[in-house]
Structure formats: C-alpha cells, structure tokens
Amino acid sequence: MLRQGKSEAQILDYMTQRYGDFVLYRPPVKSTTTLLWYGPAALLIGGVIVLILVLRRRSKLPDDRFEPDEPDVAGPSDAPAR
Secondary structure, X not given: OOOOOOOHHHHXXXXXXXXXXXXXXOOOOOHHHHHXXXXXXXXXXXXXXXXXXXXXXXXXXXXXXXXXOOOOOOOHHHOOOO
C-alpha cells in the first residue's frame, strides 16, 4: 500500500475498517475494546483474590490435615547401582 502511494492515515483507516480496532497498538476505549483495556487488570485482580482466599482457607485447616514429610530411609549412598 505504501508503494501504491497511500498515506499512513489511509492505510490505518483501511486496516481498522477491515480488521477492527484490535489491529492498533492503542485501540480507542469503547464498548468493543473494553476487554482489551481492562481484561488483564481484571485477571490479575481475580488471581490475587483467589490466592488470598486459598491461603486463608489453608491457614484455618488443622495440622492433622497435612501429611508430614517423611525423611528418606535410604540415603543417596544406599541407592542401587545402575
């Protein structure tokens, strides 16, 4: 398109008409691009909330709900040879 002599504005208009605002580096904030703008922040906040809830639930569990780590009976020198 540049070789055809079209300007950058004409190319951007063509691309947004054909593929939508999603092809722009900074799409305008409107109802169709809301997910692009606020989706990553919503996912991050949701992930932090889930992490906090899981950690709170785990801290309230009694110790007998967790299996203790058992020490290795056979040390590394006792391993069978290959």
